[in-house]
Amino acid sequence: MTRDVAVLGAGMHPWGKWGRSFVEYGTVAARAALADAGLDWRDIGSIVGADTVRAGYPGHVAGATFAKALGWQGARVASVYAACASGAQAIATARAQILAGLADVVLVVGADAAPKGFFRPVGGERPDDPDWLRFRVLGATNPTYFGLYARRRMAVHGDTPEDFALVKVKNAAMGALNPNARYRGRVTAEEVAASAVVADPLRLLDICATSDGGAALVLSSTDFARRRGVTRPVRIRAVSTVTPRFPNTVLDLPDIATDSSVAVQPADETFRASIARAAYEEAGIGPQELSLAEVYDLSTALELQWYEDLGLCGEGEGAKLLREGATGPGGRIPVNASGGLASFGEAVPAQAIAQVCELTWQLRGTAGERQVAGARVGISANQGLFGHGSSVVAVR
Amino acid sequence: MSRTRTPAVDGWFTGGGDGFRLLGTRCSSCATVFFPREDVHCRNPCCVGGSLMETPLSRKGRIWSYTDSRYRPPSPYVSNPELPWEPYALIAVELAAERIVVLGQTTPKITVADLAVGMEVEVVPGVLHEDAETTWTTWHWRPTGVRA
Known part of the structure; x- marks a missing residue:
């Protein structure tokens, strides 16, 4: 049995210091990935968001925020935070759902609007952190x-x-x-x-700068890819x-x-x-x-x-x-x-x-x-x- | 008006002058040392779990690496934005007996030009910052042989 999942689509919002909401960057990236996959958002069974922490709640609780921005369509949702590794955990979550047979095709989205200068912890007096x-x-x-x-x-x-x-x-x-x-x-x-x-x-x-940007992937089972006529997809x-x-x-x-x-x-x-x-x-x-x-x-x-x-x-x-x-x-x-x-x-x-x-x-x-x-x-x-x-x- | 001297963090160091020491805890079962202190559970996954007893750390160690902060760090670091920023050096120090590396600021006036990996340093009492009522105390690393 294959343990691979197919990458049907990839998309980004260009990196920069655009001064707009991370929701916009993520949504642009998601639409680009969907277009690249040749899929409609309504075909997506599950969305996984990688969270930023610089926007009340963890990125407004990212997966749901992106799902709402794309238009609620009832998809299963998950959101993950693992700092710089958040995106990989989002991919891992999507992959686990696909390999477990819980979803055929999953949209993974991460986006951030970073502050100028040094990253800093959230405020307050928190000596236990x-x-x-x-x-x-x-x-x-x-x-x-x-x-x-x-x-x-x-x-x-x-x-x-x-x-x-x-x-x-x-x-x-x-x-x-x-x-x-x-x-x-x-x-x-x-x-x-x-x-x-x-x-x-x-x-x-x-030293790397802190930027605004968004990236998204459409992942699916290899069976789903084959049914879509994608015979040789990139596979994770x-x-x-x-x-x-x-x-x-x-x-x-x-x-x-x-x-x-x-x-x-x-x-x-x-x-x-x-x-x-x-x-x-x-x-x-x-x-x-x-x-x-x-x-x-x-x-x-x-x-x-x-x-x-x-x-x-x-x-x-x-x-x-x-x-x-x-x-x-x-x-x-x-x-x-x-x-x-x-x-x-x-x-x-x-x-x-x-x-x-x-x-x-x-x-x-x-x-x-x-x-x-x-x-x-x-x-x-x-x-x-x-x-x-x-x-x-x-x-x- | 004299200020009260208060540790910037409770329970991480004790004493004054040559008696100043960082405080960690040691597991009574596996002897692992923790700094910052663990007071509830031993974090060694092979350990059945013992009680955690406060233990002073070695006063001297050797520089594992060092750097400095040429720009003003953001809050919650406290500095006076009206004064020009004075960079300070940071040293990661390897303590041989505890087999641990502990980060700290150097004493004022020590710069990266004074430091080298492997150099011996000792822990000394230091001041993190002062406000109207309080002198917030901390630990500093200082190359051995340097006074004040």
Whole structure:
């Protein structure tokens, strides 16, 4: 029995700073995905929304808000929140419904309207919330965690700020070819080096912006796709939504300390590596079979970390892989052919869905100027605040 | 008028001067240490569960990594918007005995140029901010050998 689900449609609202409601972005993306699938909204049996938290209730409770905006038609609804991994959890929910036979065709939507500047926790006096505490007691913004990881790589692996800048140069060049990206200009290493330091050693152009945007997918059973005459759809073969294992020894957002490993020996692999491994195991493929990867480059340095966590190279070899051009256009394993977060900025609940939109277009061979030649297998990877893994394997 | 000294977070540190220590808890069954403190259940999934006893953490550790905050963090971090922003450094410190990494601000005037991964640091009492009535206290990391 196949465990695959078909991707019938993919759609986006372009990323930017549009200053409008996330509902509008999500609805535009949903309509685009439905049009791409050649389906009417009234054909959809279930809708899953990925929530934003910046709009009273979790995104007005996202799935229902999008269903209402598209016109109530009685579809089953679910809404999920897993911070940056919300989109992957929405995809996982849709997939589970399809594989369980609860729905033939499911619409997945995520959209956000992000504030300017640093993300911050919701207000009030909430000392029981680790996310509130790290801001209150340490002023530890997200970029300071990215700075810690980058400095650690420099000390342990010998990465340099010039290596980090090359990630931005690569992703900006790819994003320049993507009409849905927010930043469409090429960037030079000199421009990265001349941008202001935000969290040493990272500069403004090393760190992803916060954006408005929306992304949607229409997923179905492979039987439904076949009945629709779609004989060779892009298929989602694995969705990893794992949590860390105790003791988690990498300082993750929003934590002030790691787990102690005084009583239990930590696993050989980090949480991030376990996210990818779970996806590979479920898909029955390995990193050597990948045509491309979309990873969560919240910072340039973090993209290099993902190379290693995905097994694209050995530990500490990420910068070397980049410098060899393996992850650039025409390379052995292009990473962030979409332009990545460097070109999009982060629209939190839309982002993991957007990664799968890019995999879909690449695997169909319809990615235009940024097409990865002969793409057959793609992986996305991301990690959400509070211990949410997210990785999707798509094949064609 | 003298201000009251109040911890920015209850129960996370104690003492003054050389006696200042971070406070965690230790499971009586598996000996895992928790910081920030766990007071109800041990989070080791292999542990049958013991009682959690308050325990002071090691005073000294080594820098796992460090960074700084060049821009003013948003609320609930408290800073005076009328004063120019003074960046501060943040250090993640590995405590060998507890096998844990704990984040903290450095003492004022320490910058990233003064730091290196692997350098020894010690925990010292610090001030997070002051308002009309209260001095909100916290912990700071300081390279050993540096005074004041």
